[in-house]
Amino acid sequence: MGGSAPDAGLIDFSTALTALMRGFPSDTFAGRHAALVNIEYRVPLARPQRGPGTWPLFVQALHAAGFADVGQVWTKSFRASDAKASFGAEFSADTVLGFNLPITASVGAAWGHDGSGNVPDHTRFYLRLGNTY
Numbered sequence: 001m002g003g004s005a006p007d008a009g010l011i012d013f014s015t016a017l018t019a020l021m022r023g024f025p026s027d028t029f030a031g032r033h034a035a036l037v038n039i040e041y042r043v044p045l046a047r048p049q050r051g052p053g054t055w056p057l058f059v060q061a062l063h064a065a066g067f068a069d070v071g072q073v074w075t076k077s078f079r080a081s082d083a084k085a086s087f088g089a090e091f092s093a094d095t096v097l098g099f100n101l102p103i104t105a106s107v108g109a110a111w112g113h114d115g116s117g118n119v120p121d122h123t124r125f126y127l128r129l130g131n132t133y
Contacts, residue, residue, distance in 0.1 A: 002021045002024035002025055002026055002027055002028030002029055003020070003021065003022070003024065003025065003026030003027065003028075020036070020038050020069060021036070021069045021071055021084060021086055021112070022067065022069055022086050022088060022108065022110035022112075022124070022126065023069065023084075023085070023086025023087070023088065023110040023111055023112020023113070023122075023123075023124055024084070024086065024112045024114075024119065024124065025124070028119060029084060030073060031073030031074045031075045032074070032075045033073065033074050033075070033078070034071065034072070034073045035071060035072050035078075036069070036070070036071035036072075037070050037071065038067065038068075038069050039067060039068045039069075040065050040066070040067040041065060041066050041067070042063050042064070042065045043063060043064050043065070044061060044062075044063050045062040045063055045064055046061070046062045047060065047061045047062075048060075048061075048062070056097065056098045056099055057095060057096070057097055058095060058096040058097075058099075059093055059094075059095050060094040060095065060096060061093070061094040062091075062092070062093050062094075063091075063092050063094075064089065064090070064091050064092075065089065065090050065092065065108075066088075066089050067086075067087070067088055067089070067090070067110075068085070068086070068087050069085065069086045069087075069110075070083060070084070070085045071083065071084055071085075072084060072115075079116075081115055081116075082114075082115045082116035083115045084112070084113065084114050084115060084116075085112070085115070086110045086111060086112040086113070087110065087111055088108055088109050088111060088123075089108060089109060090107065090108025090109075091106065091107055091108065092104055092105065092106040092107075093105050093106075102131065103129060103130070103131070104128075104129070104130060104131060105127075105128070105129055106126075106127070106128040106129075107125075107126070107127050107128075108125070108126055108128075109123055109124070109125050109126075110123065110124055110126070111123045112124065
């Protein structure tokens, strides 16, 4: 668990561990069991629906989001006091590249806190390219 890569869907009960814990580097935490909650509130900023000149880039929408990620991984016993949390904000642009390839570009910052104290509290900045979930 850890990192800013998006999950495959809104609700996912697969055996692959969910990774979206934006305040930490990718794959920072591991265990046999995991619990994770992601809460995000998006605010639309603009819907330009245009591109720059004749370039094959079309900006559909701009939006901002505030989020909180709270989770825990464990192997032997669950301890709520060891929970990990991250809080932050991001700015995203929904674009169409090359006339038919939808891409969402996001830039954000997240502050991460490890309740167990194994990883020091810190702020991470990230850039993410991919599809909106």
